[in-house]
Amino acid sequence: MNTSHTPAMQLEQVASLAREFKGKKDQLMLVLLKAQKITGHNALPEDVAVVIAEEMGVTKNHIYDFATFYAMFSTEKRGKHVIRVCKSTPCHVNKASNAAHMLEKTLGIKMGETTEDGQFTLEHIECIGVCDRAPAMLVDDEVYGPVTEESIPGILSKYQMQGEEI
Amino acid sequence: MEEVRVLLRNVDRINPVSAVDYMNEGGYEGLKKSLWMSELDIIHEITESTLRGRGGAGFPTGIKLSHAHNARSKNKFVLCNADEGEPGTNKDRILLSKDPNSIFEGMAIAARAIGADKGYIYLRAEYPYIVPILEQALENAREAGCLGDNIFGSEFSFDIEIRPGGGAYVCGEESAMIESMEGKRGEPRFRPPYPTVQGLFQEPTAVFNVETLANIGPIMYRGADWYKTMGTKKSHGTKLYTISGNVRNKGVYEYEVGVNLKDLIYEAGGGIPDGRKLLAVQTGGTAGAIINKHQINMPMDPAYVADSGGSMGAGDVLVIDNTNDIVDILDNVLSFFVHESCGKCTPCREGSMRLYQLASGIIDGTTTSEGMENIRELCETMRLASLCGLGQSVPIPVLSCLDNFREIFDEYIVRNEKNKKIAAGGAK
């Protein structure tokens, strides 16, 4: 858990999102998934969790207990884009570990790390249900595959260009 | 071997979000018919069809409906399990993204049969791109009078909401899914009570797999007798098969229940490319059995597959070629369970970790015949003492792999024993 300083405007956005679901603990998943996107770091830092807790009427502890259970959440800052490379058996037998290594090499980071410029976090994920595109990966909400040495630069540049526009 | 497209009838043929397109192809006729039938008559028709759950466990759908029907409460729910977390399963994704109305129709009929007015679709976090499709399809279905208040002008009202998952395989287990939907960690509940008695928000809840639901509309429209003309003597209807791994034509196919596994691999899947050879097949997902190349001549009929040491699960066929090492495959399978065990009960939490270490030890030399004994004992403990199906099924891939590839494991163990002796000798 990090004590980060989320910009006030983002906290306000999170607050108004969470307010909509006051007393509706059953909508916690939806709120956290959306909040994570608002922060721009794909994470739920402490100040964000505090705001959600207050607005929804749940404890901060519950939010962390909940969030740490699910693979999609992180309490540590991640990159602007999260690359999730499938490691389950259908991709594994299609040499997913080669794809993972190529991504590590291209980005200059290891699995679980974030690039210095804060653009990408690289993670492993279990089956994403697109076994016909093995070895497959998700970049944010988008599916890619088969991931090859040739296809990686093109995919990454799509997101790097997005970064420049902003 | 001919594909029989009952569930996939509309795939790539209609606009998936259009209820009108769906109706033009005979969609919602099953629901319309059900609106004028008694609850018990609907349940009777589905029971007669012998439809069994397509989510892996194969529970008779008619019986589940009647349990939920008998539960006394004003509030009941129909829950569509769209978590599809079993590695090597893609079929629900196809239905969700290409023909969502077929799922809504099944949910509405199930709701009508048990007396529910609210349904949920729990959609896995790994399918975020399906959310807008489902939302649009729901909106259009309401507009066309297929969902919402007074469906098709009847007394019956029913609506559906989407709930997202957070990336946890165990949430595909129905009681864990319900916990997750209540804003909690997705840890399975102790049972009984079963969800049909006490499920979501403590109310009776009937949980069905996506593919199961897609069967219900056609069954109500065309009747149980028609349904039973497909399949084998013991199991009826069609089944969606996901063929993955080292085959030419990876994808989702629909055949009558009972099609031969060999044909799925070599005809539908197009065989193994680049002159490589078959090493192994895992049927039924990562929780399913791993068999060798001499065992693939078997009909994919749940009744038969179980007898021959396989498992059908959700209809997954993972083809593994001879560029792979079977011990490495086992290692990969176990790393999945280590990652996905929710940790609520000790046999599964500790057992998965220990099994993974022992499997890795086969490759790196630390596991000897004593370790192999430990693997079998751990499997027995997990099978008997784990709280949910996750822990209980870990022994299936492990033991089948050990038994069906005995020589390969023996070779490794002989090598490991020899090296251990040499090391011990050197230490003297």
Ligand SMILES: Cc1cc2nc3c(=O)[nH]c(=O)nc-3n(C[C@H](O)[C@H](O)[C@H](O)COP(=O)(O)O)c2cc1C
């Ligand atoms: C660990 C585990 C994971 C499961 N994952 C799924 C899943 O992803 N989809 C599914 O439909 N059923 C899954 N199931 C089975 C469900 O608990 C439940 O039996 C099923 O949704 C019932 O629907 P059906 O009768 O239509 O098959 C899983 C079970 C276990 C133990």
Ligand code: SF4
């Ligand atoms: S068997 Fe495994 S997944 Fe199931 S409750 Fe126990 S620890 Fe959790």
